[in-house]
Amino acid sequence: MTFSIHGLGVTRGIAIGRAVLVASSRVDVAHYFIEPDQVAGEIDRVRRGRNAVIKEIQRLQQSVEQLGPKEAPPELKALLDVHLMLLQDEEIIGGVKHWVRERLYNAEWALTSQLEVMARQFDEMEDEYLRERKADLEQITEKVLRAMQEEMQGGSASLYVPTQALSPSLHAAKPGDADGADKTALVLVAHELSPADMLQFKQGVFTGFITDVGGKTSHTAIVARSMDIPAVVGARTASQLVRQDDWIIIDGNAGVVIVDPSPIILAEYQYKQREHELARSRLARLRDTPAITLDGEPVELLANIEMPEDAAHALRAGAQGVGLFRSEFLFMGRQGHLPDEQEQYQAYRRAVEGMNGLPVTIRTVDVGADKPMDSNAQEGKHLNPALGLRAIRWSLADPAMFLTQLRAILRAAAHGPVKMLVPMLAHLSEIRQTLSLLEQARTELHREGLPQGAVQVGAMIEIPAAALMLKTFLRYFDYLSIGTNDLIQYTLAIDRADESVAHLYDPLHPAVLRLVADTIAEGRAQGKEVSVCGEMAGDVGMTRLLLGLGLRSFSMHPAQILAVKQEVLRADAAKIAPWAREVLESETPAALMGN
């Protein structure tokens, strides 16, 4: 039966394929397809994990028995008995066999999929108290997952299985398909995807993503955009409504998911999909056209990238450089194990070399808030993570770690033009600490005789306080880059990932425009470059206004560059300026934007 689910579309375009469900789990597990000859091994891994947990619980029972009733309540042993029963239930291994054999899911994916099936029995119970008993099942599953992880890591504690090790099978294998059509496109459906999952799927086989949670700036959304794959986030209960293998249409433009479409609807969306491809190929002709306004003003169009490999994507889109290389990918899904200098240096260097002499702006790490390092860390330790320890605050809290990143950036600069960008600065003390650590990194490298390059240093303007002390920022930095997403969030005190207030998140709010315009104007007045690297830069509806306010450098997702270039080519900067000033001074700027 056809039905549709509404959420937030994060990447334009249409995706059509069959649903692959990823069950959520408190343990950060890898999801990938295995080769047919690995089936027996994967089933065995689950069995070994289960047996390890059974042994552990039996051991616990013995130690509990040795305690007197004063130290250990007698009910505890009975509880452990129930957990043993749950573990020994043949439904677990039976189900795992199904998922591994029929779907070629890896062991962890199979186990969490089976947990989901069994948990549904509980979910369907009328009594809330009975439903809550599910927790025991989840806990023992979690314990089995951890036992399996420990085994894979040779008993050692917490190294994450690197994506790279798994990607060949991801490319090669596909799940069994009832129709026998081996090339069916696949759409991933999940409650939530961890940053690690997204990095994994980045090299994967999926043509679209759907998640129950997440906003337009969630990590899932950012990665989906960077892959230029249609995605809908914030789709509420999609992961419960959609079933394995359902046909799915994702309309990224409208933020709609259509499940089990009728042939007529399917045909319509296949038409739309072709139309989208056509428009895209038409824009592609602008690739080598210089971005110059009608009145001859050159405009710099840069790319935001996520990983070194995205540099190729940026070049294909005609980017004149990278305006924002997010370094988070190096820090995520690593269970607290941070990347060392060599690993960072190599990654930055790959991006620099990938851009063939065009400048690459590396932003120091911005974790925290909606970008925690591990999905396990998301369990709300802080009431308002967006107002907490993130980005430069997090870096300065661990100077040795930050120094490692600064050294890696300086060393990468020996291989091509590099700029450095510091996120979330708001205090003079932070500016001074940052620049002093950078100086220390330069001195150290010099003393050690390691090659380094000259690096321009810029600051993100994304906290109102920063936009209100521009003179200070311009005294200390070579250039500024406006992060409009956060700047809007803090200026309006609106978390746009929060559905109850998302309608108040307004890039055209007069206060936001004033801070953006002030930053552009102050930079021009002092002869220093100002760029916009937030979503505003890639929004074709904003291009003319930003040009009119004097912006000459835009950094955006590569997929947006050609459409923005088209706007630039059509614009007469001198003629737009008075209109832009009018918009800026209006109490209701949106009303003037029709023009």
Add this chain to the structure above:
Amino acid sequence: MTFSIHGLGVTRGIAIGRAVLVASSRVDVAHYFIEPDQVAGEIDRVRRGRNAVIKEIQRLQQSVEQLGPKEAPPELKALLDVHLMLLQDEEIIGGVKHWVRERLYNAEWALTSQLEVMARQFDEMEDEYLRERKADLEQITEKVLRAMQEEMQGGSASLYVPTQALSPSLHAAKPGDADGADKTALVLVAHELSPADMLQFKQGVFTGFITDVGGKTSHTAIVARSMDIPAVVGARTASQLVRQDDWIIIDGNAGVVIVDPSPIILAEYQYKQREHELARSRLARLRDTPAITLDGEPVELLANIEMPEDAAHALRAGAQGVGLFRSEFLFMGRQGHLPDEQEQYQAYRRAVEGMNGLPVTIRTVDVGADKPMDSNAQEGKHLNPALGLRAIRWSLADPAMFLTQLRAILRAAAHGPVKMLVPMLAHLSEIRQTLSLLEQARTELHREGLPQGAVQVGAMIEIPAAALMLKTFLRYFDYLSIGTNDLIQYTLAIDRADESVAHLYDPLHPAVLRLVADTIAEGRAQGKEVSVCGEMAGDVGMTRLLLGLGLRSFSMHPAQILAVKQEVLRADAAKIAPWAREVLESETPAALMGN
């Protein structure tokens, strides 16, 4: 053994007394002392609650048995057996008897105290997995608490037991004291206190509060200040380290808790306590002195109050009116049941009449963020509540409810001078909706022939966007009031309740000072009153600066008024102004504040 715990001091002064522990619970229970003749009845209430849950679980077991193994896993029945064992454990009732008989705790308090004792057995286990089994004990206790609540409410769903019904016993009774000294002061120690608890304890017997969690602007802190009772919040594990009946010293100035002090330390703090009293009585002589600067500028010193009864407190402190009457107390601890017009009208009227003709500024409700209506609601539904649906956003999301408050305020204004204040405005659309609903309220009352008074309408300036569109705000409102706590939070993107970044929360940040100064200046230029009602107004270290920036209206906690008045009496506004401008334009204002 003496030891000390460090946290955030929220009210100045010293408290000395014996510890009374309040165990935390997921169910919002009342805590109060009973009369000795109620002992048997309270123990019986727990027994009845337990028996009700036993019956319910037995009923569930039967219905589970009737399901096949397909619908209900066989382990479920075993799990329920364990829960029955836990419930029938005589340690529960035995412990409850102790707490009720020896401490005169009410039934719910006794049950949660006993849960805490039993849960400690689990906490002390070495194995994390065993420790987690505690959850079952917590769940059945929760179920018993709910059964007891339902019984008290005659089976109906969710009405909260009103504080007033219990307060007589709170005043009358005290816990048994081993020393037989019946007048021992008591210090409350809890992991966290719900708004409902705080309202309860407001009329209570405690001389100090200690909570594990909470920041300077948490509800617990605000209420403690309003009671002018020394308190330390954010004391981490205090509720686990302190034991029932421990002697406790709270040093609110230093944010330190001293447990089980030696006689020498005790004597020293008793001396400090007397000194504090002395300084307070010296200031009291300024009560009737008009607040006028040395160069003859009159300054308005107003009170922030929490409840109508605080009006007396405000008058005693010499307040010239109420600059901020928070209406939240009417909305909290009510389990979703909102106050009707009559109840609100009576409460506002009591405050207005209590102020004897001095003006009362009623702020429309500001719930959300760190001020959820019920403690149950705190379970992180939103990732960043401070950037979510709160204050006016929450009011406008339910116009009928907001209209009720507006009508009540207008009606209260028939009994004395009333001003209305709207929190968290940032958008023109919100301003228009608010004023249009106010107009509707006026029209309705007029049509119904109900008396109403003229009300000046003001807006809080507490979001950067508001401070950046002052012209718009001044066009629509009669006056402005700067809420510095939130304004600092959003301008700097710092949640000061978050320990990891609290050191970056800086009232003297140049961006903050600029927004505050702009607001004061723009108001003066347009001849409209601007007041400050955030914590900055009550901070004697800020008085001269704010006077120098042109502020002539301060609203603060009553306990701070006399100290601020002393600063005003010593200041020469004209002479300070150039210095204030210098501070404002400095990159490092704090350095200039020594003067």
